[in-house]
Amino acid sequence: MGSEAGAVEELIARNGGVAVIDGGLATQLEALGAVFNDPLWSALCLIRDPHLIKQVHLQYLEAGADILVTSSYQATIPGFLSRGMSLEEGELLLQRSVKLALEARDSFWKLAQQNEESNYNCALVAASIGSYGAYLADGSEYSGNYGPSVDLEKLKDFHRRRLQVLVDAGPDLLAFETIPNKLEAQAITELLDEENIQIPSWICFSSMDGEHLSSGEDFKDCLDILNTSEKVSIVGINCASPLIVENLIRQFKKLTKKLLAVYPNSGEVWDGRAKKWLQPECANEKRFDLLAKRWHECGASLIGGCCRTTPSTIRSISMLLKNKP
Numbered sequence: 001m002g003s004e005a006g007a008v009e010e011l012i013a014r015n016g017g018v019a020v021i022d023g024g025l026a027t028q029l030e031a032l033g034a035v036f037n038d039p040l041w042s043a044l045c046l047i048r049d050p051h052l053i054k055q056v057h058l059q060y061l062e063a064g065a066d067i068l069v070t071s072s073y074q075a076t077i078p079g080f081l082s083r084g085m086s087l088e089e090g091e092l093l094l095q096r097s098v099k100l101a102l103e104a105r106d107s108f109w110k111l112a113q114q115n116e117e118s119n120y121n122c123a124l125v126a127a128s129i130g131s132y133g134a135y136l137a138d139g140s141e142y143s144g145n146y147g148p149s150v151d152l153e154k155l156k157d158f159h160r161r162r163l164q165v166l167v168d169a170g171p172d173l174l175a176f177e178t179i180p181n182k183l184e185a186q187a188i189t190e191l192l193d194e195e196n197i198q199i200p201s202w203i204c205f206s207s208m209d210g211e212h213l214s215s216g217e218d219f220k221d222c223l224d225i226l227n228t229s230e231k232v233s234i235v236g237i238n239c240a241s242p243l244i245v246e247n248l249i250r251q252f253k254k255l256t257k258k259l260l261a262v263y264p265n266s267g268e269v270w271d272g273r274a275k276k277w278l279q280p281e282c283a284n285e286k287r288f289d290l291l292a293k294r295w296h297e298c299g300a301s302l303i304g305g306c307c308r309t310t311p312s313t314i315r316s317i318s319m320l321l322k323n324k325p
Ligand SMILES: [Zn+2]
Pocket: 238, 239, 265, 306, 307
């Protein structure tokens, strides 16, 4: 546990052992009418519709989220440069992602404090840093297959400038998301030290089988690396099926003492040929909020949703886990 994780620990203690992370950002942007059939994905909104991003942050706060994840998941400097933007413009967009979340948090909190009956916490803002695979936009964030040309230094170089810009914009923590392999976990861990980052980080992995990282590597080898870092305060899983999360929490509990975060997707699977989301088996029997209660009982202390989860998912888990409206 890093010494800087005080604000997160405080939040968890105040809620009786849990903090609620928000839900799918891209999903909710699409629900509000945004269209991003594009390699920049939801980062397009930073350019075209920043007001929608703020609106989604406010919707998640209203639903009870204690932690907002910013819109920088697929916002990268090489991605922006490849669209003809300058370095300066790209950096401004990254700053904007943090600013939008901080503004939403501050204005919501100001109103909440004026209402004596409100039960809200002052939310924390986690700057999202998607994996290298998310930038490639070729699905490799779910396979971990980056090819032979990608080594430790290349991954560090990819992450370095975005990390610096996001930290300078003043978020409360960093959220590395959908990390699919050990090499990238190691690159991030080393980079946090090299850059002397002073805010806490979470590193969340993707997993397809509920046993291994998406790459097929063992979590033990990966967590052995993360456990050596004071800068990584929280580890966990995001954008995996909710049906495999409990097994992963049990495994993580044996491998690390760090706080655990889980925010799986809805369990729907994208059928690229039919261009529609397929419902998971047993979707009805295993409702997300009941699963979330199990995840908490098994030892996860930060719980939320990823793709295809919405403010209504977050509202129900917030009510169930915090036992207050
Ligand atoms: Zn997701």
